[in-house]
Amino acid sequence: MSSAGAAPPGRFGELRLDGVGRRFAGKDALVELDLTIRAGEFIALLGPSGCGKSTALNCLAGLLPLTTGSIWQDERRIDTLPAEKRGFGMVFQSYALFPHMSVRRNIAFGLQMRKLPRAEVRRRTEEGVRLVQLEEHADKLPGQLSGGQQQRVAIARAVVLEPSLVLMDEPLSNLDAKLRLEMRTEIRRLHQSLGLTTVYVTHDQEEALSLADRLVVLRHGRVQQVGTPEQLHARPVNWHVADFMGFRNLMELEAAHVSGTGVDAEVAVRGEGLTLLGTATAAVSAGDRVVAAVRPEDVLVVEDAGGDNRIAATVEVVEYQGRELAVEVRTAAGRALHLRTERRLAPGDEVALTVERERLLVYPLAPGEQAPAPLVDAVTT
Amino acid sequence: MSLTVERTDPTPTGPRDPGLSHRLAERGIDRTLLLLLPAVLFVALLFVYPFGYGLQLSFAPAEGGPLASYAAFFSDPYQRNTIWITLGLALPAALLNVLASVPIAYKMRGRFRGKRLLTIVLVVPITLGTVLTAQGLLNFLGPAGWFNKAVVGLGLADAPVQLVNNYWGVFFSLVITGFPFAFLLILSYLSGIDPTLEQAAATLGADWTQRFRRITLPLLAPGLATTFCLAFVLAFSVFPSAVLVGNPAGETRVLALAAYQAAYEQYDYSLASAIAMVMGAVELLVIAVVLLWRSRLYAGSTGGKG
Structure with a gap:
């Protein structure tokens, strides 16, 4: 060396x-x-x-x-x-x-x-x-x-x-x-x-x-x-980097409630019929437009539909990837989400999903900034 | 005989035919070959037949044995020297055209503003006939031309420099008409060389002369050889400019002129054909030497796309 x-x-x-x-x-x-x-x-x-x-x-x-x-x-x-x-x-x-x-x-x-x-x-x-x-x-x-x-x-x-x-x-x-x-x-x-x-x-x-x-x-x-x-x-610094680093799930939501200040504050985000708890990556205040980002491997399938940070969805596409399956699900609001699981899911299955608060990163969206992947295909399906 | 009879195909004629046509098609023999017919006819009628006729004629002189025309040509220094006169014009002109094209094409292979205009200017002489070029040369380089007026006017020479109606007039004419061909060919060969090869050489510490000598030139050399052959053939058959801006009775009495005089001034078709055959043989010899050298070079991919 x-x-x-x-x-x-x-x-x-x-x-x-x-x-x-x-x-x-x-x-x-x-x-x-x-x-x-x-x-x-x-x-x-x-x-x-x-x-x-x-x-x-x-x-x-x-x-x-x-x-x-x-x-x-x-x-x-x-x-x-x-x-x-x-x-x-x-x-x-x-x-x-x-x-x-x-x-x-x-x-x-x-x-x-x-x-x-x-x-x-x-x-x-x-x-x-x-x-x-x-x-x-x-x-x-x-x-x-x-x-x-x-x-x-x-x-x-x-x-x-x-x-x-x-x-x-x-x-x-x-x-x-x-x-x-x-x-x-x-x-x-x-x-x-x-x-x-x-x-x-x-x-x-x-x-x-x-x-x-x-x-x-x-x-x-x-x-x-x-x-x-x-x-x-x-910890990608913005949602563009997050997108590039494998945070395939990017949702444009609204900050409903912020407890704490600045980075690592707990943020409740709302929209598309969901309310989720996440972690702020920068200063966010209630009412801001935000992007919530999570990796497919951090979206977990759970048995009980009740509890915090729950997302109800329907399985749409299943890709076999050896030990795991790569699954695309769609929420009631039409948002496509990607996850990886060892469970043998099949298209049409109703599943309950959850994300840990630390794994859901919340990025403020600058005024006028284009949101990632808006819900366009929700209408067509 | 009996052996072949025993070995005939056991299956009768019917299903054998598709098998045969299939096997032929795999070797590239199928009906699309018929598309070659017009070209084959064209070559046969306009090249093979006239060539064979001329060859036959060269061995059938009006008097003497079959080789009498060749003997007449080679025994007469006035005739024999036309070979050296023609080579003395065509070899340097082709060489200069190729060598002058390389640096210009090398500089012009990238993209830059005005490239199209410059290419047009360089290529325009193709569209000018030899006669027009000769006319221009006479006006420009002649004893009363602009060039000599300028030379004398500036006091660089006491009397006009003789640049036309001699070797140099023909040489200039060959360069003007032959350069665009050489340039276009070399430009396309150069564009086929992947520019990242030179970048790679640069990062390995090669300055531009080393990059040119070690990378570009070896990859370009086969193209240079081909271009030289074409430029040489073009220059070797020089005829109009040898008459118009040369000295057709002396130092620019080229082979084509000798053949013309034999045919249409002496009406000795056999001698004219013999001269034409000699011309062809000399050309083939030069090309063979160049291609032999070329075959020893690397001639594979040059990394370029397309």
Whole structure:
């Protein structure tokens, strides 16, 4: 693992993005990104497509000039350097392997560009080949490899230089589900063994949560939240982030009663024929429009229909997912809710549901802000 | 004989026919092949037959043995030299067209404002006939043309520079008419190379010369070879400009001109056909050399989409 003390040349203590922004043809793709990356950290930039995460990565790599802001490697400003002078490794979504070079020559390319002695190039290339277990394929052209093998070559090519920062742009999105899981473990294992500082772009929240030390959630080019996987998983800062982090059930309701003040106050929310107790994530007062968010796995099926926080609903769609079922139910008011349960439910079953107060997060809705998923399909069914 | 009789298909004729047509269809032989018929007829009538006729004619001179026309061509230095004159024009012109296209196309492969206009300007010479180009060259580069007036007026030379009615006139004409073809072809080859390959090379520490030399050029080389072949063939059959802006009696007496003179001034069709055959053979030789070199290059996917 890298320590601050005997850092090899090119290594840094921290990398600071200072108000980084990028415009394309008058449209903001990335606005005011402030982020400090510590050496050895694994950062995931997370967000839906078009949120600016790839723009941020390309700005970091030097493939896109910044419109505003600056990037600092310790006390050295680097956003004015071209990509080839930054010494960052990058793994592209399309892998971008050189099609006319063998696996070995692909991996050796960066070492040769550094004008290292021939013996060292050879030694480190072989190390790289071994690191991603491609010894048998080292003399093949990329076109003769499978997607997963190409991905491994791309990773080896980037990390063999021992770059001060590795950038990965959705590296797993072109792989099938099984390979994706394997490569995810492999990337995590590489990060643990080499300790390379990594910035990883993805739209897959599960991938980001499982890989990263810290996550940066972006939306419309703006940072929504920066935090550890636990923080993001448990407490998204707004309902957009909640939506993205797997809170599939978002209900627009009204705050009826607030006990306590500020964050963590107990809020009673009402609407659509329901009254539920939840936890405020920000200051909420009675009468406010709010969004109540809950994960499917936190919606529980219970026997008794009486008691607090009860929702009566009818099962509509059941998806078999091994030990559990993913179930879509509909409330009397026509609101679709998603839940996961081990009970063997069938379409048409009447069920009573409950949500723990701590698991129902209540987000204030700004005046005029569009509510998530309004009850449109209630009319059609 | 008896063996084959024993081995005939046990099932009688009826169900065998669909099986045969199915097997043929799997090898790509079915009725859609009939769509090729017009093209095959066209090639046969307009290429194979005239070529065969010319070949036959070249071996049937009015006097002497079957090789007399070839002997006449190769034994006469005035005739023989036309090969070198034509190669001396076509090879440098094709090379220049290809080499000049590469940097321009390289700069123009991305999107930028005014790209369409620039492309039009670069491609317009295609639409100009050779005669119009020659006319323009005579007016512009001739002894009383703007160019020489400017050169003399600025005191760069005492007398007008001779740029037409010699080698250079034909050379300029070949560059003007051949460049757009080379440029368009190379632009499309370059656009087929995935730009993220160069980005990847940049993140690996390669500056732009290294990126061009190690990534773009090797991927482009097969395209360059093909483009060179086409540009060369185009330039090799030069005829009108050799007469109009060249010196058809001397330094630009090209093969096509020699064949024309044999046919329509000396009425020796056999010699003319022989010259045409020599022309074809030289072209094939050059193309074979280039393609042989090309076959040793990487020629697979260049990562581009489409």
